[in-house]
Amino acid sequence: MSSQVSALRLFDLIQSQRVTAVIYVAARLGLAELLSYGPQTVGKLAKATGADERSLGRLLTALSTIGICSRTGEDRYALTDMGACLDSSGKHSVKGWAILEAELISKSWSGMLESIMTGKTAAQLQGVDDSFELMGRTPEIVDKFNVAMVELTRLVTPNVLQSYDFSGISHLMDVGGGSGELLGAIAQQNRKLRGTVFDLPRCAEAAGKHLQQIGVSDRVEFVAGDFFKSIPAVADAVILKSIIHDWNDDRSISILRNCRQALPSNGKLLLVERLMPEKPTATDEDKAHAMSDLNMMRGPGGCERTERQYRELLEQSGFALVKVNPAGRFNLIEARPA
Ligand SMILES: C[S@@+](CC[C@H](N)C(=O)[O-])C[C@H]1O[C@@H](n2cnc3c(N)ncnc32)[C@H](O)[C@@H]1O
Secondary structure (H helix, E strand, O other): OOOHHHHHHHHHHHOHHHHHHHHHHHHHHOHHHHHOOOOEEHHHHHHHHOOOHHHHHHHHHHHHHOOOEEEEEOOEEEEOHHHHOOOOOOOOOOHHHHHHHHHHHHHHHOOHHHHHHHOOOHHHHOOOOOHHHHHHOOHHHHHHHHHHHHHHHHHHHHHHHHHOOHHHOOEEEEEOOOOOHHHHHHHHHOOOOEEEEEEOHHHHHHHHHHHHHOOOOOOEEEEEOOOOOOOOOOOOEEEEEOOHHHOOHHHHHHHHHHHHHHOOOOOEEEEEEOOOOOOOOOOHHHHHHHHHHHHHHHOOOOOOOOHHHHHHHHHHOOEEEEEEEEEOOEEEEEEEEO
16 A cells, blocks of 8 residues: 555655756856865855856755755855766766756656657657767767766776776777777776777767877777778777667677677677666666666667676677676676687
8 A cells, every 4th residue: 555655755756857957057057166176155156157146045955955065154065075076077077977867868768658659769769770870960969978978987997997807908999989988098007908999980089189198099099980880800809888788689789790700719808788687676776777778778779688688699699608797887798709
């Protein structure tokens, strides 16, 4: 029987998008950057952002109730550790994700019912098969997506570096490697490693800049291409992070078969992905996996898979799963040519 407590818990869940919205406003106003110098009064923050002072005061009250800032005086607020992650210059910034979530993902999710009823992605419902192609028509969206992906990858990179010994690899190719965030970090840690970031031409400029900035451009290059067509055979190991979950089984097999073709018979394939538990429970982590699964369904058309499903997918693509290494909320799945 439903109780009042359950109804109130549900009521809070129903209103979750309000939390996304207040975090978004904080991100757009740059409140974390302003508060990074120390506590500030509402008046000073209003002046710096051009916001209405009384309204901003109410937003700061809401932000303090969710732990983004704390009230340190009658009219004064300080940044919390969590709030500092909204500062774009922070090592653990997720500001780009706050913007992507509010401006694009939550709007797309408002059409989730259509995807559940038809089994189609938002792009397919607009008559376009590949959501990355649709995204490519609006460079602004590509930029916001890429910034958010870099942030998520940067957060998980220390776990990936701990989960696997890359020192036995001479040339590593990151297929769908974006602007080289992951491969750049692996190359920084493994000084002899050569690398190739392989992605669509639209990632070339950002990758070039990033690889130069972190001092690995003499060993890591960007190569543009389409992983559904072919992948250059230059590496003894291939890594793909957050790629296979984007695609349905048929399209994933086509990417993985191209990886197989590009690798020598003693090559290595490494997938960095979330693993869906066989029986998801109500933990935060399982909830994150299940929500990501729906995001893949509404977005590019992929899914989050269990270990068993990855094993089968790899077998159908000419690989054998060797080992699964936990890497924070992600896993590094090692496979070798079968
Ligand atoms: C979800 S993002 C992952 C990026 C990166 N691996 C990471 O985890 O930060 C998917 C990547 O696949 C790339 N991509 C999409 N379609 C592609 C294609 N046909 N060929 C090559 N790359 C593609 C996108 O440009 C994007 O960088």
